[in-house]
Amino acid sequence: MDLVIDEIKNRLDIVEVISSYIKLQKAGSNYKALCPFHSEKKPSFFVSPVRQIWHCFGCNAGGDIFRFVMQIEGVEFGDALRILAQRAGVELKPIRPELRTERQRLYEICELATRFFEKQLEGSQAGKEAKEYLLRRGVSEESIKKWRLGYSPDAWQSLSDFLISKGYKREEVERAGLSIKNDRGSFYDRFRGRIIFPIFDLNSQVIGFGGRIFEKPRPLRQPFAPSTRSKEEYIAKYINIPNTLLYDKSRVLYGLDRAKVAIRKKNFAILVEGYTDTILAHQIGIENTIAVSGTALSFHHLSVLKRYTENLFLGFDMDIAGDSATKRGIELAQWQGFNLKIITLNKGEDPADVISRNPKEFQQLVENSLSILDFYFQNAFSQFDKNTPEGKKAISKILLPLIKRIPNKIEQSHWIGELAKKLEAKETDIEEELRKTKLDKNRFGLEEEEILNLPPKTRKELLEEKLITLILKKPENLNLVGEDQINYLSPIGKEILLNCKKEPKILPEKLFPEAKEKFNYLALKSEIEEFEEENISSEIKFCLKEIQILAIKEKLNEISVEIKKAEEEKNLKKIEKLSQDFNFHSKLLANLKSALKSI
Numbered sequence: 001m002d003l004v005i006d007e008i009k010n011r012l013d014i015v016e017v018i019s020s021y022i023k024l025q026k027a028g029s030n031y032k033a034l035c036p037f038h039s040e041k042k043p044s045f046f047v048s049p050v051r052q053i054w055h056c057f058g059c060n061a062g063g064d065i066f067r068f069v070m071q072i073e074g075v076e077f078g079d080a081l082r083i084l085a086q087r088a089g090v091e092l093k094p095i096r097p098e099l100r101t102e103r104q105r106l107y108e109i110c111e112l113a114t115r116f117f118e119k120q121l122e123g124s125q126a127g128k129e130a131k132e133y134l135l136r137r138g139v140s141e142e143s144i145k146k147w148r149l150g151y152s153p154d155a156w157q158s159l160s161d162f163l164i165s166k167g168y169k170r171e172e173v174e175r176a177g178l179s180i181k182n183d184r185g186s187f188y189d190r191f192r193g194r195i196i197f198p199i200f201d202l203n204s205q206v207i208g209f210g211g212r213i214f215e216k217p218r219p220l221r222q223p224f225a226p227s228t229r230s231k232e233e234y235i236a237k238y239i240n241i242p243n244t245l246l247y248d249k250s251r252v253l254y255g256l257d258r259a260k261v262a263i264r265k266k267n268f269a270i271l272v273e274g275y276t277d278t279i280l281a282h283q284i285g286i287e288n289t290i291a292v293s294g295t296a297l298s299f300h301h302l303s304v305l306k307r308y309t310e311n312l313f314l315g316f317d318m319d320i321a322g323d324s325a326t327k328r329g330i331e332l333a334q335w336q337g338f339n340l341k342i343i344t345l346n347k348g349e350d351p352a353d354v355i356s357r358n359p360k361e362f363q364q365l366v367e368n369s370l371s372i373l374d375f376y377f378q379n380a381f382s383q384f385d386k387n388t389p390e391g392k393k394a395i396s397k398i399l400l401p402l403i404k405r406i407p408n409k410i411e412q413s414h415w416i417g418e419l420a421k422k423l424e425a426k427e428t429d430i431e432e433e434l435r436k437t438k439l440d441k442n443r444f445g446l447e448e449e450e451i452l453n454l455p456p457k458t459r460k461e462l463l464e465e466k467l468i469t470l471i472l473k474k475p476e477n478l479n480l481v482g483e484d485q486i487n488y489l490s491p492i493g494k495e496i497l498l499n500c501k502k503e504p505k506i507l508p509e510k511l512f513p514e515a516k517e518k519f520n521y522l523a524l525k526s527e528i529e530e531f532e533e534e535n536i537s538s539e540i541k542f543c544l545k546e547i548q549i550l551a552i553k554e555k556l557n558e559i560s561v562e563i564k565k566a567e568e569e570k571n572l573k574k575i576e577k578l579s580q581d582f583n584f585h586s587k588l589l590a591n592l593k594s595a596l597k598s599i
Contacts, residue, residue: 117150154193177241297329
């Protein structure tokens with residue numbers, strides 16, 4: 001495995017791999033970009049072609065090409081290995097069946113299920129009727145094949161039985177989201193009598209499914225259900241599989257695997273609600289169209305999209321009066337710095353309706369999209385009377401929070417002027433009300449921390465990193481670090497500095513893996529960060545003293561705990577020895593604090 005990993009790394013350049021996901025900009029001998037893993041306005045994401053590593057100095061994520069692909073694709077190491085091996089032209093040996101991971105088996109189940117549904121669409125009588133329905137909706141034969149559309153038979157266990165015949169367990173089929181276990185322990189297929197839309201990851205692998213009925217909703221028949229049902233249940237028009245190990249509806253965007261190239265090329269994405277909307281848009285050449293997958297627009301959706309563009313056109317019902325989920329999605333997009341436009345559709349229509357009627361009409365709607373502020377202004381002023389005090393108040397209640405979220409002050413000033421002009425009010429009054437408008441700044445910040453899932457560094461870790469960075473910046477200051485002071489560092493920090501003392505130019509290959517990774521990160525940091533040269537030596541001395549002080553404080557806490565234990569045991573001899581030790585370290589701490597003041 002190590003040989004395969006090394007071969008992939010030797011064949012691929014990290015700059016080339018990362019630039020296929022995000023836009024990199026030359027910065028000296030390195031490259032920089034806006035971090036794809038957290039929201040930021042100034043680039044703190046750096047790539048080192050010399051060390052073949054990347055690191056974000058804003059969110060502290062970093063690593064090699066494997067770590068990047070794992071994080072940006074949201075996959076485990078095995079999947080990243082397969083993606084990069086294919087890219088590098090490295091052949092991976094087949095894995096023995098008993099060593100296949102659960103993820104691999106779920107991928108296999110999803111692929112087999114897709115083939116099963118495709119065959120049912122072409123071969124069964126009901127499937128042919130479903131296909132006729134798709135053709136009537138304007139979906140072409142080519143699109144049916146391209147998007148791998150299928151049909152699920154109206155039977156309780158047809159798919160499950162097929163997958164079990166291929167060697168998979170019923171519990172695995174359930175974990176793939178394709179079957180349901182009732183309260184009596186029996187399994188039945190989730191999709192029955194529906195048109196099936198496979199959902200793909202960024203590598204066009206099937207990870208999930210959506211199903212749509214193509215006839216009038218009818219009462220739901222539940223197998224093995226209790227005979228006393230209080231009320232009749234009806235089949236939903238659309239259903240999706242639940243979240244699984246492969247599929248998370250708050251992260252997956254339908255069609256992005258096919259749309260990502262067009263999105264980059266055109267520098268904007270069109271976001272719609274339905275599978276059919278997406279397919280028909282691609283069919284008429286608008287291939288930068290994607291859809292949310294049975295859920296509201298989320299932080300994670302937007303984080304994925306931002307890798308490709310910061311321009312987003314929304315092509316779904318914009319009910320600003322009642323749809324809080326839509327409002328929240330817009331707020332999230334604005335908070336993450338997206339430029340938003342609205343494709344204005346007639347009430348009750350979706351893009352598929354417009355495209356089926358007249359493809360050119362939809363293209364015209366895209367070209368005439370309104371900016372989010374223009375749309376909100378138009379909508380708010382059409383709902384309320386701007387000539388009454390109540391109307392003015394209602395309009396400003398909708399528009400002021402949106403204006404306040406605009407990060408650019410010049411753009412914000414423009415919209416303050418527009419609102420003042422339309423409401424026939426003074427700009428100073430609008431500005432005063434804007435100051436009073438409160439926004440929950442932490443509302444989405446918590447989600448950002450969640451996605452990064454990185455623990456904060458301790459003060460000692462930060463001091464140690466700064467110390468090594470300063471020494472790598474100016475190696476001639478290494479003589480300021482005494483042998484006894486190195487002992488206060490972590491094993492990784494100690495390994496790096498001891499090797500620095502041995503070698504005029506440190507060779508990362510001689511370090512153990514964790515130390516090598518830390519060295520590469522700190523070496524990159526030393527190249528990027530700027531320090532005043534005359535202050536470097538005093539900064540090194542300060543870091544050393546602070547690290548010692550923290551270590552001695554930690555030692556004093558340990559001794560205090562030991563003294564308390566000895567007192568409970570009434571061990572006088574131990575108490576006396578520990579007290580002497582405590583006094584020695586207390587004096588040492590006082591001396592260090594005094595020395596720190598003189599730096």
